[in-house]
Amino acid sequence: MSRERLAPVPASDEYYDLGSFGHSITTTSADAQIWFNRGLIWVYSFNHVEGAYCFEQAIAHDPACAVAYWGLAYAVGPNYNKPWEKFDQGDLHTCVQRGYDASRQAKKYAGNATPLEQALIDAIQFRFPTNQPATDYPALNKGYAVAMKPVYDEFGSDLDVATLYADALMNMTPWALWDLFTGKPNPMAPTMEVKAVLEKALALEEDGANLNPGLLHLYIHFIEMSPTPELGINAADHLRDLVPDAGHIHHMPTHLDILMGDWRRSIASNHKSTLADDKYFRKSGANNFYTFYRLHDYHSLIYAAMFAGKSKVALEAVTRMESTVPEEVLRIQSPPMADWLEQFMSIRIHVMVRFGMWEELKMKALPRDQSLYAGTTAVTHYARGIAFAATGDVASAKKEQELFHQAWDRVPVSRLAYNGKIVDVLQVAGAMLEGEIEYRCTNYDKAFVALRRAIDYEDKLPYSEPWSWMQPVRHAYAALLMEQGHLEEAAKTYRADLGMDTSIIRPCRHPNNVWSLKGYHECLVRLGKMDEAAVIEQPAKLALAVADVPIKASCFCRLDNSQSPQLLDQYSSNGKCC
Structure with a gap:
């Protein structure tokens, strides 16, 4: 092995509670078996860094355990969230060398392994055919999948x-x-x-x-x-x-909770996720790739709280999240952590827009390092523009719009928003800000054209859960339509957002969200469709009861509801990162 072997740590030492799952392997060491089980659980939980450590511990306890080397090779390779294409060159060379060395060590000791273990070891050779990075990643992925086919056919x-x-x-x-x-x-x-x-x-x-x-x-x-x-x-x-102690496992069911509109369950499971993740953070720090998953789990909690109208939950979670991301982590060059993590640094701003915190937003300071926080800088200008527009200061809103476009131009194309890029997500912000400003200028037709364009950009973002734009543009669009008396179009928009028809793609539907339930019910009543209004009255009442702020419209940008209640001071801090 090219890396220095770890000293063995007794499996009986205090460790995370990972439950009882395991897979029996060929080993002479009971400790190696336990560490292998832990490694397998961690990679299944998408904490590949900790998984690799556990497989290395299994090797330390039994240097001839072939399948432990297989596990290490598997852990350092590509995965569903980090395919080969997303490795930077330094990370790529390191991981390929580690994977190649581990896979060859597995082959070296495979003689004493079971037929199933030998088959897995043979297949992993195709993931690392040489100790140099490949140039044709699709062929490499296919080669490994093809090699796994006979393993599956037999076992x-x-x-x-x-x-x-x-x-x-x-x-x-x-x-x-x-x-x-x-x-x-x-x-x-x-x-x-x-x-x-x-x-x-x-x-x-x-x-x-x-x-x-x-x-x-x-x-x-x-x-x-x-x-x-x-x-x-x-x-x-x-x-x-x-x-129990794998935060991402608590989180994963909420990918479906969100799609089903089960916001309270999503909040509960993601809260458990963040508690487990915080335990990992306290022991292992933030200087590892699992930080991306930790922040994703927080993001999902905040996202669900926003759709449930729970401002305190959202803002408390933002504060907790920000406290676990020291700036030096974003400055790590390999892997380029700013590219992966900066998307999370603007979440507080989206929450503030969602809950109409206009006065706080108008005073929101820009990040000190606007190069490191390039995307956050652009989002700050966008949100300040929305806040100025919502409070009638169109001149200041237009200044922020100009600054937003300048900041947008400076965002590196390498900055990620899950499966997409921050520069593409900012298309939604640009069109939304344009629509809000045109609306305040009473150019209503132009405003609605811009907002429909923002909706189109939002719908065409690459899939992610949660969606990389945190407040559906439809909420603002429908609220402003209602204000101008376009009730049928507003009702149609709310109906689509609630997933009550199939007019928009499945991930852009948000069943049971309090904002659209409130707006749709109001539309139906004003249209005189009382039977239809009665159907959603009880779900709307329940959703409104769960929310911790009075909700009178689907967006605080609606002029007759433009000011939100004051939120507690401790929940409106500027955030540690900026």
Whole structure:
């Protein structure tokens, strides 16, 4: 191995509570078995950094354990959220060398392994055919998936083999198994083969399918972009709380909770997720790639709270999140952490817009380092422009609009917003700000054209859960339509946002959200459609009862509801990062 081997740590030492899942391996060491189980759980939980550490501990306890080297090679390779294309050159060279060395060590010791372990070891060689980075990543991904096929054919009744084969197939076209606009499988992806593998494995309940975190996790990712994400709810409920100290496992079911509009359950599970993640942060710090997942889990909590109208939950979570991201982490060059993490630094600003904190926004300071926080700088100008427009200061709003465009031009194209880029997400901001300013200038037709353009940009963002634009433009558009008396169009917009028809893609529907429930009910009453209004009156009442701010419109930008109640001072800090 090219890296210095770790000193063995007794498995009996205090460690995270990862539940009881495991996979029996060939080893002479009980400690190696425990560390291997931990490594497998962590990679199934998408904490590949900790997974690699655990596999290295298994090796330290049993240097001849072939499958422990396989685990290390698997952990340092690509995954669904970090395919080969997203490695920077330094990270890529390091991981390829580690993976190559580990896979060859696995092969070296494979003589004493079981036939199943030998088959996995043979397949992992195709993920690292040389110790130099490849140039044709699709071919590399396909080569590994093809190599896993005979492993699955022979050992497919083993749930971990099924999971690993499905993972290999999914990584051929990550986040592209389905066409969101047709609702059909992507013809360039092995979608139906993935479906067959996962659902056959999930049917093996007596063999522990409902206790396998990797299998359940992958099924959520498989089904969430489909037109029927509700089919994954049972798997999600089995996964929920399965691995107590793995924050991302608590979080994953909420990918479906959000799509179903189960905002309170999403808040509860993501809160548990952040508590587990904070435990990991206290022990391991922020200087690791799992920080991306920690912030994603926080983001999901905040997003759900926003749709539930729970400002205190959202702002408390923002403050907790920001406290775990020291600026020096964003300055790490390899992997380029600012590219991965800066998207989360503007979340507070989106929350402030959602809850109409106009006076606070007008005083919101710009980041000290506007190069490091390039995207946050642009979002700050956008939000200040919205705030000035909403309070009638159009001249200041236009100044912020100009500054927004200048800042937007300075955002590096490498800055990510999950599966998309911050520069593309800012298209939504630009069109929304234009619409708000035109509206305050009483250029209503121009305003609505701009807002419809913002909606189009929003709908066409690459899939992510949560969506990379945090407040649906439809909420502002419909609120302003109502103000101008366009009730039928407003009702149509609310209906689409609530997912009460199929006029927009599945991920852009937000069932049961308090903002559209309130707006749609008001529309129906004003239109005299009392029978329809009665149908949603009770859901609207429940949603309004859950919210912690009075909600009189779907957006605080509506002129007759332009000022939100004052939020508690401790929840409106400027944020540690800026």
